Amino acid sequence: MSAPILEVKNLQKHYPYKKGLFQKPGLTKALDGVSLTIERGETVAIVGESGSGKTTLGKTLLRLIEPTGGEVHFKGRDITELSAEQMRKLKADMQIVFQDPYGSLDPKWTIGRTLEEPLRTHRSHLSGAALKQEVNAMLERVGLQPHHGERYPHELSGGQRQRIGIARALILQPELVVLDEPVSALDVSIQSQILNLMQDLQTEMGLTYLFISHDLSVVRFISNRVAVMYLGKVVEIGETKEVFNNPLHPYTEALISAIPVPNPNLKRERIVLAGDIPSPRNQPSGCAFHTRCPKAMAQCKTLQPDLKEIGSKHYAACHLF
Amino acid sequence: MKPLLEVSHLSTDFHTSAGKVRVVENVSFTLAAGQTLGIVGESGSGKSVTSLSVMRLLPKKRAVVQGSIKLHGTELSTLKDKELRKVRGNKIAMIFQEPMTALNPVFKIGNQLQEAIIQHTGKRGKQARELAIQLLKDVGISAAQQMMLSYPHQLSGGMRQRVMIAMAMSCDPEVLIADEPTTALDVTIQAQILDLMKELQRKRGTAIVLITHDLGVVAEMCDKVAVMYAGQIVEEADVKTLFQSPKHPYTKGLLQSHPQLSDDQQRLFSIAGQVPTPAHYGDGCRFASRCSSRMDICDKIPPAVTSFGDSQHSRCHLYGGEAHVSAHTGS
Numbered sequence: 001m002s003a004p005i006l007e008v009k010n011l012q013k014h015y016p017y018k019k020g021l022f023q024k025p026g027l028t029k030a031l032d033g034v035s036l037t038i039e040r041g042e043t044v045a046i047v048g049e050s051g052s053g054k055t056t057l058g059k060t061l062l063r064l065i066e067p068t069g070g071e072v073h074f075k076g077r078d079i080t081e082l083s084a085e086q087m088r089k090l091k092a093d094m095q096i097v098f099q100d101p102y103g104s105l106d107p108k109w110t111i112g113r114t115l116e117e118p119l120r121t122h123r124s125h126l127s128g129a130a131l132k133q134e135v136n137a138m139l140e141r142v143g144l145q146p147h148h149g150e151r152y153p154h155e156l157s158g159g160q161r162q163r164i165g166i167a168r169a170l171i172l173q174p175e176l177v178v179l180d181e182p183v184s185a186l187d188v189s190i191q192s193q194i195l196n197l198m199q200d201l202q203t204e205m206g207l208t209y210l211f212i213s214h215d216l217s218v219v220r221f222i223s224n225r226v227a228v229m230y231l232g233k234v235v236e237i238g239e240t241k242e243v244f245n246n247p248l249h250p251y252t253e254a255l256i257s258a259i260p261v262p263n264p265n266l267k268r269e270r271i272v273l274a275g276d277i278p279s280p281r282n283q284p285s286g287c288a289f290h291t292r293c294p295k296a297m298a299q300c301k302t303l304q305p306d307l308k309e310i311g312s313k314h315y316a317a318c319h320l321f
Numbered sequence: 322m323k324p325l326l327e328v329s330h331l332s333t334d335f336h337t338s339a340g341k342v343r344v345v346e347n348v349s350f351t352l353a354a355g356q357t358l359g360i361v362g363e364s365g366s367g368k369s370v371t372s373l374s375v376m377r378l379l380p381k382k383r384a385v386v387q388g389s390i391k392l393h394g395t396e397l398s399t400l401k402d403k404e405l406r407k408v409r410g411n412k413i414a415m416i417f418q419e420p421m422t423a424l425n426p427v428f429k430i431g432n433q434l435q436e437a438i439i440q441h442t443g444k445r446g447k448q449a450r451e452l453a454i455q456l457l458k459d460v461g462i463s464a465a466q467q468m469m470l471s472y473p474h475q476l477s478g479g480m481r482q483r484v485m486i487a488m489a490m491s492c493d494p495e496v497l498i499a500d501e502p503t504t505a506l507d508v509t510i511q512a513q514i515l516d517l518m519k520e521l522q523r524k525r526g527t528a529i530v531l532i533t534h535d536l537g538v539v540a541e542m543c544d545k546v547a548v549m550y551a552g553q554i555v556e557e558a559d560v561k562t563l564f565q566s567p568k569h570p571y572t573k574g575l576l577q578s579h580p581q582l583s584d585d586q587q588r589l590f591s592i593a594g595q596v597p598t599p600a601h602y603g604d605g606c607r608f609a610s611r612c613s614s615r616m617d618i619c620d621k622i623p624p625a626v627t628s629f630g631d632s633q634h635s636r637c638h639l640y641g642g643e644a645h646v647s648a649h650t651g652s
Contacts, residue, residue, distance in 0.1 A: 049507040049508075049509060049510075050478075157595050158364070159595055187363035187364055187534060187596075188363070188534065188536070188575060188579055189363060189574060189575060189578050189591060189595075190363075190595060191578070192578040192579075192580070192589035192590060192591035193591040193592075193593075195580070196588055196589055196591055199588070214507060214508065216508070216582070217537075217580040217581070217582050218580055220580060220581070220582050221580035221581075221586055221589060241585065255508060255509060256582075258509050258511065258512040259508055259537065259582060260511070260512075260515070260535065260537030260540065260541045261537050261541075261582060262537045262539070262540045262564065262576065263540055264540040264560045264561050264564050265561065265564075265565075266540075270512055272509075272513055273509045273513075276479055276480070276510065
């Protein structure tokens with residue numbers, strides 16, 4: 001196997017916060033030692049509840065948020081040590097698509113201008129006509145027409161705007177794309193259009209995806225591997241099919257059992273977790289999940305479990321194993 | 322079973338700068354005590370406007386609501402505002418998707434809850450306070466005393482929704498209209514809230530109208546389902562029939578678009594195009610432009626409703642329809 005496209009080692013993002021005037025500041029551990037490898041051409045999904053740190057992870061990988069510790073190796077190079085200028089150049093290869101395309105598109109720019117902008121920055125040798133051609137080709141690639149380039153974001157529907165969000169990210173032909181909840185704001189019928197589109201583009205352009213989502217049915221469809229996050233840590237990672245069929249961590253088990261299935265004849269035993277995800281400011285001691293875990297044991301309160309390989313390429317951080 | 326809530330031929334028009342726009346057209350449904358009706362549809366299908374019309378919560382100057390809404394046989398649509406206030410909150414309550422916007426940010430939970438109790442039950446002071454605490458306990462908030470003193474921003478999304486449910490339940494309503502109550506919540510919290518709603522329904526016999534876009538939630542919660550598209554109910558059936566043998570191509574499409582949890586799928590089914598705006602509904606079937614079973618007639622004539630047994634009805638030309646009463650036929 002060739003070298004992985006992305007290797008994340010012990011990535012940390014700690015935010016200091018003031019406890020009180022005379023006290024030492026505390027630390028909010030948004031990312032607390034995340035390690036992850038992504039192979040070229042695969043789709044790795046990150047799932048977890050709000051507050052689990054999945055979006056912070058996506059943004060830190062692109063250094064849209066600066067990490068406070070750890071390493072991110074992109075194609076063998078540690079990008080956390082790059083200068084701003086070097087990083088800017090590298091951004092042509094690493095792109096991101098956000099959940100709300102309306103918030104990430106400039107309302108005063110035409111779609112055409114939004115799509116030209118990355119080309120102007122990274123491919124400054126292109127002439128005006130060539131720019132236009134590239135933009136039109138990209139619009140068609142995402143299932144729109146050249147005339148959409150003359151429109152403004154508010155003139156498009158949610159699905160069309162997300163197509164633009166994808167076009168903007170892909171116009172520089174990146175290698176790695178972080179997709180942060182790309183279909184969460186869309187209706188089911190539009191969601192399936194966009195998921196199919198993303199899959200087609202991946203094959204055509206040889207893309208590697210990091211797919212962040214809270215929707216497990218979507219993740220089941222699109223990803224090859226899935227990492228489950230809880231309070232800034234990866235608690236389980238493995239091949240998607242294996243994780244869904246045979247979840248190891250009690251948190252993963254509960255997450256999967258909580259998904260409402262569109263089949264009224266199916267009566268499943270649902271594991272309902274008590275309470276909410278704790279605030280990352282007061283992380284529970286030991287295993288962070290022990291406060292909600294139906295299978296918690298004495299040692300879970302004090303001892304933090306490490307990520308261990310339990311099945312083939314299937315890792316979990318839990319004292320049960 | 323005698324229906325508790327009976328909505329018939331409900332239509333809602335909005336006055337816009339472009340003239341009158343019909344957002345909900347000829348919607349009818351009934352609901353018995355203890356039953357849950359799901360209204361499913363995509364954005365722009367008119368499901369929220371339907372519920373706001375039933376509650377008469379739309380601004381009078383902007384919206385014209387026609388049709389009949391009966392609760393226990395009493396017509397609500399002709400009630401005076403003052404009389405209506407006795408019904409709304411007391412007998413029909415509503416919860417919304419985003420509890421943060423439905424709660425007042427500058428008042429404590431306890432004050433807001435007691436306000437609702439004082440308005441509707443006539444209980445005052447200590448009695449109102451005790452009832453408020455009891456309601457919070459009923460919705461699974463163990464630290465109820467402390468919750469009374471909290472402000473909405475101090476609570477998580479799931480807790481806020483519990484408070485909303487407690488408030489809606491404060492008058493023991495007969496009908497609860499829940500508009501996307503769990504859409505903004507994480508799956509684990511969604512499971513808690515859905516369980517809570519089911520439990521309250523079992524204890525109190527509340528009828529629930531559940532508005533949602535999530536077919537999974539429908540399958541778990543509802544007894545019967547109305548599928549809305551572009552302002553109309555296009556299919557109606559009991560929940561098992563709807564999932565087992567959907568008749569309308571839109572319902573079929575929706576069900577197939579949903580990614581499966583159990584299988585490997587190479588490709589998702591998708592419905593081409595998007596929901597039309599009221600200006601683009603056209604003369605015929607409103608789904609025609611996206612429909613894979615489209616026929617010539619679909620563009621020209623609006624389909625009539627065909628019934629399959631007592632419980633399933635579908636608005637589609639594929640099944641002929643019983644009565645082609647339409648101005649467009651020229652007969």
